Amino acid sequence: MAQAGVRINGLLKRYGTGDAAVDALKGVDMQVAPGEVVGLIGPSGSGKSTLLKCLGAVIEPTAGRMTLGEVVIYDGRWQIRDLRTLRRDKIGFVFQAPYLIPFLDVTDNVALLPMLAGRPNGEARHRARQLLEALDVGHRAEAMPAQLSGGEQQRVAIARALVNRPPLILADEPTAPLDSERALTVIQILNQMAAQYETAVIVVTHDEKIIPTFKRIYHIRDGRTHEQAGEGRIMQ
């Protein structure tokens, strides 16, 4: 178990070349255990989104090493050929805005991922419904995304991030559009789900309300991370 989760060692990311080069990440070290939710905070331009994009396999780091579960995914270069499948099966994404697919109903928004992975429609929908129930939006399973409240949409987005049981969830400002009560509910759900599915969760946030909930926090400043113990207060 000690090996699982996410490990990042000496990650560098340079945008551009020559005079225009920007070193967005200058040596990031990070470790998140399965079932753990950590906060990633830092000022604007410190490299938070860059780190998420590297971990999310949508941009290529410049150097360093990333391990997901038992698998080294990056070590100076990508160690995995099919990044699309890696994203689909191993990484869940939650964004500031839910970004649900507007022309699919709630169930199919969630079921789409297992379907993309080749699961039969019936099985994919069944799994989606179970998750939606667990996230307390089961009664809205038939609705279109536009008919949901912001908090409901965000819970559907979390269900979508979880549905393929990925070992890692990346959440970028997931509580930004929500009031404090709903924001805390979302964090609570992420904690629950992380524990239940043994998923490592990294939450990028500026949100003062939720910072006290993390047991561990990574501060990122000028492209470097510093670890810090958090208060770990989860209400209720």
Add this chain to the structure above:
Amino acid sequence: MINLAGRDILHAWGKFVFTGLGLGLLIGVTLSMAGIYRGMVEDAKVLLSNSGAHLWVVQQDTQGPYAESSNLHDDLYRGLLAVPGVARAANVTYFTMQVRRDSGDVRAMVVGIVPGGPGEPGQPGYLVAGRHITRAHYEAVADVTAGLRIGERIKIRRDHYTVVGLTRRMVSSGGDPMVFIPLKDAQEAQFMKDNDAIVRQRRRTTANPAFNRPGAPDVLEAVIASQNTNPYVNAVLVQLAPGRDPEAVAADIRRWKRLSVFTRAQMEDILVGKLIATSARQIGMFLVILSTVSAAIVAFIIYTLTLGKIREIAVLKLIGTRNRTIAGMIMQQAVGLGVIGFVVGKIAATFWAPIFPKYVLLLPGDAALGFVAVVVICVLSSIMAIRAALKVDPAEAIGG
């Protein structure tokens, strides 16, 4: 897997239906243009078939009587009857003019025929109402598209005619309805001068000492009489005895009678290949423009719809959707739009075809070809949108 394109179409059905409707009317016009061309070709063939002729005998070195003017002496047909293989031969005249009636006038092709049995070449053929011409003068049979009624009195040049029968699908290659009248009347009408002109000419002839000789009064009368009769027709329609080779008989007539002779196939060539060739090119030009406009519309709509979905496409890519799936989604939507358009267009074309003044012939083969063209155009016009979608970076979904 669910059909993303179908779900998107269902979700944004208003956009698709309205665009499809607009596109459909355009496709309807395109199908109608093709139908107009087919109608012209069909009219030309019907014109030839309904004449009942195997050979058209016309003035030497002309391509008459439809494409060029041709004049033949009206007793020539007797000689033709003597040619081996010729079963029947009938004089015929054609001239296009305004036929006057009580309420305005109609443009028609006036056909002079020898009143006779329906077996004779040049006859009106099948009647939808009334009877054939039985008298030698002042009766007419008209095509229904002329809008004339049985018993109606019409005026051609100076003479009045009574409509005794109505026929159908008898129109000139220009689409004008035919009005059949007895040959003698037609010959007179075709060459007739007005009263003043006759009086003037008679005076001039009388004043000419060569014609008006003292002691020979018959000469003047004969000359005047010949000036006021018209011994010419435009063509002789020939029917062959069964089993005769039209080419062989035509060659005989050409050799012995110094006339131009056309077989059915040659006549079709002249009508379709020459007479309506310019119209066909005109219509072809329209087809090209309409297809281009349709393609531009599909391309523009699909491109706009795709640009409106950039965020969703980025998310789809981020969560692991294949490029192929996304391209397929866009292409299916384009084709879906095309299919809606085609259905609307086909229905529209079918509905408005009968309202056209000229015959519009919608062939299933043309529709099938049109469908294939629509699908191909839609697939091609989705390329721009697909390129835009494939360029979308999944990192955009994460944002800054």
